[in-house]
Amino acid sequence: xxxxxxxxxxxxxxxxxxxxxxxxxxxxxxxxxxxxxxxxxxxxxxxxxxxxxxxxxxxxxxxxxxxxxxxxxxxxxxxxxxxxxxxxxxxxxxxxxxxxxxxxxxxxxxxxxxxxxxxxxxxxxxxxxxxxxxxxx
Numbered sequence: 001x002x003x004x005x006x007x008x009x010x011x012x013x014x015x016x017x018x019x020x021x022x023x024x025x026x027x028x029x030x031x032x033x034x035x036x037x038x039x040x041x042x043x044x045x046x047x048x049x050x051x052x053x054x055x056x057x058x059x060x061x062x063x064x065x066x067x068x069x070x071x072x073x074x075x076x077x078x079x080x081x082x083x084x085x086x087x088x089x090x091x092x093x094x095x096x097x098x099x100x101x102x103x104x105x106x107x108x109x110x111x112x113x114x115x116x117x118x119x120x121x122x123x124x125x126x127x128x129x130x131x132x133x134x135x136x137x
Contacts, residue, residue: 001018001019001020001044001045001046001047002018002019002022002042002043002044002045002124003016003017003018003042003043003044003045003046003049003050003053004016004017004018004019004022004025004039004041004042005039005040005041005042005077006026006029006037006038006039006040007037007038007040007069008033008035008036008037008066009035009036009037009038010035010036012069013062013066013067013068013069014040014066014067014068014069014073014077015029015065015066015067016050016053016054016057016065016067017029017050017065018045018046018047018049018050022042022121022124023121023124026039026121040077041077041080042124043080056076057070057072057073057076060072060073
């Protein structure tokens with residue numbers, strides 16, 4: 001299970017949710033939102049963690065699982081991002097090579113005509129499935 005933070009383009013509202021199947025959930029959210037969405041962050045977690053986050057940011061709740069992009073929520077999301085890598089010290093040529101390799105790997109999960117975002121969601125779902133199978137052993 002994962003907890004996701006997704007931002008709507010039109011009003012910058014942030015959805016805090018959890019899912020067992022992120023790809024399917026993303027399709028549903030896109031259909032409901034009828035807007036462009038950006039995945040801000042994905043972390044391990046389930047319903048109890050999601051509920052705690054909803055309570056933590058309840059003052060900025062807009063509707064359901066959507067919250068205004070208040071300073072405390074944006075800072076929290078920023079704190080979740082991996083700080084162990086100092087991107088400033090990595091040469092640009094290395095970053096370009098990493099991006100090209102990653103794009104090629106992600107694209108391999110997609111089907112003909114799918115966007116890179118859809119392929120990434122498919123890759124994440126496959127990883128979730130592998131994690132579940134591994135944890136059952």
